[in-house]
Amino acid sequence: MTWDWSYTWQIVPALLRGLVVTLEATFLGFAFALVVGLLWAMIRRGAPGLLRTAVVWFVEFIRSTPLLVQLFFIYYVLPQWGLVLSPLVAGVLGLGLHYSAYTAEVYRSGIDAVPKGQWDAATALGFGRLETLWRIVLPQAIPPIIPALGNRLIAIFKDSPLLAVITVTELLQQAKLLGAENFRYLEPLTLVGVIFLILSLISSRFVRWMEVWSEQAV
């Protein structure tokens, strides 16, 4: 009696409730990463020297330190400075900020791939630097990088269980609670693994399909 099927069916509804929180955190974190990452990329392209250097180092710092410690920082240190956040909000902020370092890199590759002549032509037409970036370059830079951004979304999804550590009852935390309640970890943890596997296989197939589709569209 290693695997208990009746227990398995019994815990599915609770795990699905956890999955809803996981997906909320994933998509909100992704939205945050999309906006802030774009901000980093624009500063790196359009801002004067000192600000640019500061952002380059900040992004490097975020990317080379563990998300887990960043979550602890947001969850435990910010309240001391008067900013009290709920676990879920702290988690979304942490995921979003951490992955903004990665989306910034993706945006940058997209911006660099736009021919330099576009900048020259816009300057000749009297556009400012920021206006050129916003109205000429970005509309061309973003469509080709949509698959790469999709891969970041999948990465955020796979890192979202870290929110369990700051007590967000997402999928993994829910499985832990169920396991502790019933003294059986095998079924809930295996189910969590299977759910992650299925969802990320489907979504990475979808991203690959988008890659092929966007190559054909060009």
Added chain:
Amino acid sequence: MHSVIQFLSTSWGVLEVLVAEGLPVTVAILAGGTVVAVVAALAAGLGRVSRIAPWRWLSTSYVEAFRGTSALVQLFWFYFALPRLGITLSAMTVGIVVLGLNTGSYGAEVVRGAIQAVPGGQWEAATALGFTRGQTMRRVVLPQAAIRMIPPAGNLLIELLKNTALALTIGLTEITFRAQALRSETLDTAEIFTVALLLYFVLAQGLSFGMRRLERRLAAGRDGYPGEAAAS
């Protein structure tokens, strides 16, 4: 001014504790995990381009399973669920093996990509010279592929360093674990997590510096690599 000095002196105390009591475990997981990751990445990366079907299937399953799930879920499964199936491993073993296998599954794709990027003419030339498939791989293709593997491998090494922090959840007393324990002892929360972040940052910068040196050494004397200019 006074509070700045206090912040710095508290931070120095925190740094001493984290380096003395957390860093050794972090380094042990990182070193062990790197060995596991390199072996797994080579075995599975070669497996994915192999003609031997069972090796190819096994490699693909491993890569999909570990890339498709989360590192933290994997740690939990091996530490809390596996004992139920009669296999109990120590926390350190789980930390090293699971984090190593997780990084290795990404590394396998790096190895595969680098092998496939070596021009097909190299295979034809080696065949014409009477090399077997295995000899060609070992003597001709892998040495050329190795240089292409270094930059992405450097990024993976930093991802592994970041993932060592996850080991706190299975009770390993690495840097982040020590930081958490210190927080409940002293409540110097801001100093503790600032110092912990800076410590990881310095470690990561050290790793990427080392990998850049390694790349330059491997590329010395070869055509078309930036290292050549530096070497000549």
